[in-house]
Amino acid sequence: MEVLLLIDIHGIGRKNDLVVVKNGYALNCLLPERKAIVATPGVRKRFAEHIKQRAMERENERALVQSVSSALGGKVVHISAKASKTGKLYAAISESQIAETLEKEYSISVPVSAITLGEHIKSVGIHPVTIAVGAQSTTVQIDVKAAVEKEKVAA
DSSP, X not given: OEEEESSOBTTTBOTTOEEEOOHHHIIIIITTTTSXXXXXXXXXXXXXXXXXXXXXXXXXXXXXXXXHHHHHTTOEEEEEEOBOTTSEXXXXXXXXXXXXXXXXXXXXXXOGGGEEESSOEEESEEEEEEEEETTEEEEEEEEEEEOOOOOOOOO
């Protein structure tokens, strides 16, 4: 059954989206709770402007996802952290540190929840990290170097 969503529903769609859902879900959940209405020709006419506007928003979102994923492709993020002489880090590199460094180095804003570490980064070297923006995912290399500490000179 094709319905017009009246509110955002996670996993289904956003407000003013025309979506096709199973009859039982529409009849038992969406329609009684007034989360959606059946997309009849009258409803389509009445909400035509809202539907057009939402379609344009979806197209802009797709373009934004494409631009961010292409901007991330092939990037190397440089992070320096305190490390022992053997190359072990004193504190693991977190997703929030990666997001902040991406913002500083490349002016690309990525939510922390989009960053997936294969395993914790606890050593110096190059580590692959997956960043999922929208439906696309891109692999970015994280180059971790040992921070050089300045020796304090006694005066």
